[in-house]
Amino acid sequence: MSHPSYPHSAQSGDSTSTPDTPTGFDGESPGEYPSTQNQHTSQxxxxxxxxxxxxxxxxxxxxxxxxxxxxxxxxxxxxxxxxxxxxxxxxxxxxxxxxxxxxxxxxxxxxxxxxxxxxxxxxxxxxxxxxxxxxxxxxxxxxxxxxxxxxxxxxxxxxxxxxRSITPGAAGDAGSVTVRMDDGQTARVTVLKSEYVTEYPGKEWYTPMNGGFLMVEFSWETLTGTTSSNPAYFEATDPNGQKLTGTTPDENRFPLDSEVPAGETSRGYIVWDTKNVPVTIVITNVIGNKAATFTLAPPAS
Known part of the structure; x- marks a missing residue:
């Protein structure tokens, strides 16, 4: 009687045998698949x-x-x-x-x-x-x-x-100052003449409190806009800082609150009761702020 032949089992020492290894869908082993772990981490x-x-x-x-x-x-x-x-x-x-x-x-x-x-x-x-x-x-x-x-x-x-001192009658800046009265309104004030007298012209009964009167003739020329030649804008002090009393003669005086258009000029006198000493004159603007300051040397009596 013949016996059925069975496949021989692989021997451990058989160099030609191969172990049973599961394969993938393409016949590759799982170890042959590319790893995606690092790709996933980096993404x-x-x-x-x-x-x-x-x-x-x-x-x-x-x-x-x-x-x-x-x-x-x-x-x-x-x-x-x-x-x-x-x-x-x-x-x-x-x-x-x-x-x-x-x-x-x-x-x-x-x-x-x-x-x-x-x-x-x-x-x-x-x-x-x-x-x-x-x-x-x-x-x-x-x-x-x-x-x-x-x-x-x-x-x-x-x-x-x-x-700086102003020289009466001098031309240009030596005899004048420029004042800013308001926005866009400027004028040039020139000292035309100054003299010191012991009697007030036209009012000889005025008795000077400080020995005499300083008479200053000014020219007020509007440069831009329309300005006023009001003598109230002028203040004077003696060397000790004492404010001097000033008036305007009835004749040749500045017209009070006179409006002077650009290019036109107003002239007049201001008289201060003072000794014959250097006098500092301040010109203020329409709101009372100082616009210009200068000094007049004492004129010859």
Whole structure:
């Protein structure tokens, strides 16, 4: 009787035998499938952010919130932009957070490259800070010096203008001053003549309280707009700062509240009761502020 033949079982020592291995749909073993684990990890939240890029953006464009935009934090980036980096404070805080390696992207990951570049970042940041501070100090010093110089020059010019003497009858600036009465309204006031007398012309019964009267003839020429040649705009003081009493003679006086159009001139006298000493005359504008100041030397009696 013959026996049925069965396939021989693989022997452990048979070099030609192959183990039973499950195959895939294409006949490949599972080990031959490409791995997708790393691909999946790298795609969660996008590519890694760079520490160098984050640091440079925080250092140079932090007030605009660009560093937060780069890290994917759009909402806080917009807030940082609209507040100019929290007036600089937020920008400084974010820069320090980045330099200490505590910055995180939107998905909570730290930017790559911090250990390799942190020393360089700190050194460059310190250099930028020191340079900015020194530059700010120099600019502030120069600005302050410029402002102080302009103020000093203006004060010197004003002092020179106030302390300069007017020569009666002299041409140009030597005998006149320009006054600003109001917006766009200016006039040139010229001292035509000054004399010192012991009797008031036309009112000889006036008794001088200080020994005599200073009579000054003025010319009032409107340069722009329409101005008034009101003698109330004129004040005078003696060398001791004592305010002098002034009047206008009935003849040849300034018309009170006379309107003088541009290009026209008004003339008249003002008389002050004073000793024959240098007199400082102040011309005020329509609201009582000083518009011009000058000094008249004592005329020959």
């Amino acid at each position: 969660v939240g996008g590519p890694e952010k760079s520490f160098l890029t984050t640091w440079l953006l925080a250092l140079l464009l932090g007030n605009l919130g660009v560093d937060r935009f780069y890290l994917g934090k759009i909402g806080t980036g917009i807030a940082k932009l609209l507040t100019a980096g929290g007036l600089g404070i937020w920008s400084l805080v974010d820069l320090i957070i980045t330099l200490t390696g505590n910055a995180k992207s939107k998905d909570g990951r730290s930017p790559e490259g911090y250990p390799q570049h942190k020393k360089k970042a700190w050194i460059i940041t310190a250099i930028v800070w020191v340079t900015s501070i020194v530059t700010s100090i120099l600019v502030a010093t120069a600005f302050t010096a410029g402002v102080a110089s302009r103020i000093e020059n203006a004060a010197a010019a004003q002092s020179a203008e106030e302390n």
